[in-house]
Amino acid sequence: AQTVTQSQPEMSVQEAETVTLSCTYDTSENNYYLFWYKQPPSRQMILVIRQEAYKQQNATENRFSVNFQKAAKSFSLKISDSQLGDTAMYFCAIHDNAGNMLTFGGGTRLMVKP
Amino acid sequence: NAGVTQTPKFQVLKTGQSMTLQCAQDMNHNSMYWYRQDPGMGLRLIYYSASEGTTDKGEVPNGYNVSRLNKREFSLRLESAAPSQTSVYFCASRGQGWSGELFFGEGSRLTVL
Numbered sequence: 385a386q387t388v389t390q391s392q393p394e395m396s397v398q399e400a401e402t403v404t405l406s407c408t409y410d411t412s413e414n415n416y417y418l419f420w421y422k423q424p425p426s427r428q429m430i431l432v433i434r435q436e437a438y439k440q441q442n443a444t445e446n447r448f449s450v451n452f453q454k455a456a457k458s459f460s461l462k463i464s465d466s467q468l469g470d471t472a473m474y475f476c477a478i479h480d481n482a483g484n485m486l487t488f489g490g491g492t493r494l495m496v497k498p
Numbered sequence: 499n500a501g502v503t504q505t506p507k508f509q510v511l512k513t514g515q516s517m518t519l520q521c522a523q524d525m526n527h528n529s530m531y532w533y534r535q536d537p538g539m540g541l542r543l544i545y546y547s548a549s550e551g552t553t554d555k556g557e558v559p560n561g562y563n564v565s566r567l568n569k570r571e572f573s574l575r576l577e578s579a580a581p582s583q584t585s586v587y588f589c590a591s592r593g594q595g596w597s598g599e600l601f602f603g604e605g606s607r608l609t610v611l
Contacts, residue, residue: 388540390540393538419599426604427586427604427605428602428604428605429588429590429600429602431599431600434599475540475541484529484546484548484554485543485546485556486531486543486592486600487543488533488540488541488542489540490538490539490540491538491540
C-alpha cells in the first residue's frame with residue numbers, strides 16, 4: 385500500500401513571495417509518479433506538476449517547481465512569485481506501476497495575501 | 499471541450515434513499531475513477547475501472563456500487579444512503595499509460611440527512 389502525508393493543513397504567503405508545501409510518501413515500488421494537484425474554490429482539480437521517480441532532475445513548470453528527494457521519500461512544491469490566483473487547496477499524490485490507483489494526501493490549504 | 503462530466507452537481511437525500519451519480523468522459527480514456535473528498539482527508543478512492551467491463555474496489559468501497567456501462571460512462575450508486583456518505587464526489591478518467599494524469603469532473607456535493 386502507498387501512503388501520502390501532507391503535514392501542513394494550512395499555510396499563508398504574501399503576494400510575490402515564495403512558499404514551499406511539504407509532502408512525504410511511502411511506497412514499496414522503485415518506479416512511480418508523483419503529482420501536485422491544485423483545487424481552487426471552484427472545486428475543479430487541476431494538475432500543477434508531475435515528477436517521474438527515475439528522473440533525477442526536478443520538474444519545473446513556470447513558477448512551480450519541486451524538490452524531489454527519493455531516498456527521503458519527500459516531494460515538496462515550491463511556488464515562486466505567489467499570485468492571488470494561487471489561493472487553493474494543494475494535494476500531493478502518488479501513482480506507482482504496481483496498480484492502477486492514484487493515492488492522495490490530506491491537502492494543504494494555501495492562502496495568498498495581498 | 500466537455501472532458502469529464504458528472505451529474506448531478508448537488509443532491510440532498512434522506513437516510514435510506516438511493517441514488518446514482520452519473521459520469522461520462524469524451525476523451526476515449528480506458529480508466530475511470532470515483533473518489534470522495536472529505537475535509538482533512540484528501541481524496542479517497544471508492545472504485546475504479548481499468549477498462550470497459552472491469553471494476554475494482556478502492557480504499558472505501560463499502561456502501562457503494564459501480565457500473566461501467568461502456569467506455570464513456572461510469573456510474574456510482576448508493577443503495578441505502580447514510581449520513582456518513584455526506585461528501586463531495588469526484589469522477590475522473592485517465593489516458594493511456596500509467597503515468598497519465600487524471601482528468602476530473604467538477605464534483606457532486608451530496609448531503610444525506
